[in-house]
Amino acid sequence: MNKPANAIRRGRKYDQVLDGARDVFMSCGYEGASVDEIARVAGVSKATLYSYFPDKRLLFLEVVRAECRRQVDEARKVVDIDASPEAVLRHAARRIVDFYISDFGRNVHRIAVAESARFPELGREFYLSGPAFAREQLGEFLQACCAAGVLVIDDVNLAADQFVMLCHADLADRVNFNVQTVFSGDEIERVVAGAVATFLARYRVGTAP
Amino acid sequence: MNKPANAIRRGRKYDQVLDGARDVFMSCGYEGASVDEIARVAGVSKATLYSYFPDKRLLFLEVVRAECRRQVDEARKVVDIDASPEAVLRHAARRIVDFYISDFGRNVHRIAVAESARFPELGREFYLSGPAFAREQLGEFLQACCAAGVLVIDDVNLAADQFVMLCHADLADRVNFNVQTVFSGDEIERVVAGAVATFLARYRVGTAP
DNA sequence: ACCAATGTAAACTGACCGGTTCAGTATCGA
DNA sequence: TCGATACTGAACCGGTCAGTTTACATTGGT
Structure with a gap:
């Protein structure tokens, strides 16, 4: 219970996953990117990835959000x-x-x-x-x-x-x-x-x- | 023999196929469009579709080419x-x-x-x-x-x-x-x-x- | 030493997709 | 009417992919 479907858990290798996902998504697009490859590039097991993010879609959205934040912060300088x-x-x-x-x-x-x-x-x-x-x-x-x-x-x-x-x-x-x-x-x-x-x-x- | 891999055969329902493919590709993108759905929308069997076009990729390219030609012709007026x-x-x-x-x-x-x-x-x-x-x-x-x-x-x-x-x-x-x-x-x-x-x-x- | 949390590797499921095959039907010219 | 050609519908194949499960390893706090 108390498990919202859009929950994103943090963990030791959270940033690794996000970085790997960014690289793969950026070069392959959403459909073109496979979760297995994201896990491989991130240096993380697929199970770990899925323990952080409920599904591929939310992982993708989180990557884009993070990139937008990064860009805004940099532009503010x-x-x-x-x-x-x-x-x-x-x-x-x-x-x-x-x-x-x-x-x-x-x-x-x-x-x-x-x-x-x-x-x-x-x-x-x-x-x-x-x-x-x-x-x-x-x-x-x-x-x-x-x-x-x-x-x-x-x-x-x-x-x-x-x-x-x-x-x-x-x-x-x-x-x-x-x-x-x-x-x-x-x-x-x-x-x-x-x-x-x-x-x-x-x-x-x-x-x- | 004498069968170039990029050959596109014409047939009675050629335009039907191209129209259906255009509709589906336009609303779903390349990866998102399934050949089965294109055939369904075009009102044509998958076999017929594949008797015209060697593969999905060339069908897609032909759709885009046709659309470009159409647009140019219309703009010329x-x-x-x-x-x-x-x-x-x-x-x-x-x-x-x-x-x-x-x-x-x-x-x-x-x-x-x-x-x-x-x-x-x-x-x-x-x-x-x-x-x-x-x-x-x-x-x-x-x-x-x-x-x-x-x-x-x-x-x-x-x-x-x-x-x-x-x-x-x-x-x-x-x-x-x-x-x-x-x-x-x-x-x-x-x-x-x-x-x-x-x-x-x-x-x-x-x-x- | 022990336990609980966290992570790993790999196999597995179920669905989908591109493409092929084939037996049967519709169309049409001669 | 005949026969060639085009088309159908459905099954099928090989492969990929998202997501799950399981059995095992690592780590760290007490």
């Missing part, structure tokens, strides 16, 4: 700088591009898209602690710029997402559809500079609405 | 209009938004992202006849606008992709991660208007670079 909006935006653009080009970013994105249909709450959780979180951080900065009279933005949320999307121009699709996965510094610089230029053309003070 | 760039861009933006919000667009995108890793050529094929094709069409229009002296664009390819990405602002992520799938006319209008405004702020003649 690098925030506002006391510099011109242009410099801050350039910096942010670099971070955005670097992330979705990275192996990790590609895998997380691929899995989140692929499994959102099967796991309704997964998509929401990933969205909130991923893209939505980034947009929120950026929105706060933009709001400050408006208060300082440097930018003029009527819809800050939309503007923040526009900026993020401008950073995806010409790269994201090629990454997502596995057409090209490594990019030269010039290719990245071209996109970053283009994103900042287009964004500022619209929202910097002294430009027509 | 609605092209340039003799109107202001603003009107044309608004029209294009509506089409872009409507597509990736549609059930079909969501499914195709999800599967292309999910299976690009497993099927290397699939991602490329989808990319070329999807996003890349759209960008090319748009690029030609932008080029004409530049020649007419209405727009000033140094990097037409980048600009075209920027426009497409601006149309994704604030909607695409929510769609891709299954957070929200239906949108009001106002929500769409906000994104479309924002995309056109930002794009023209950067590239219309008489604005600072």
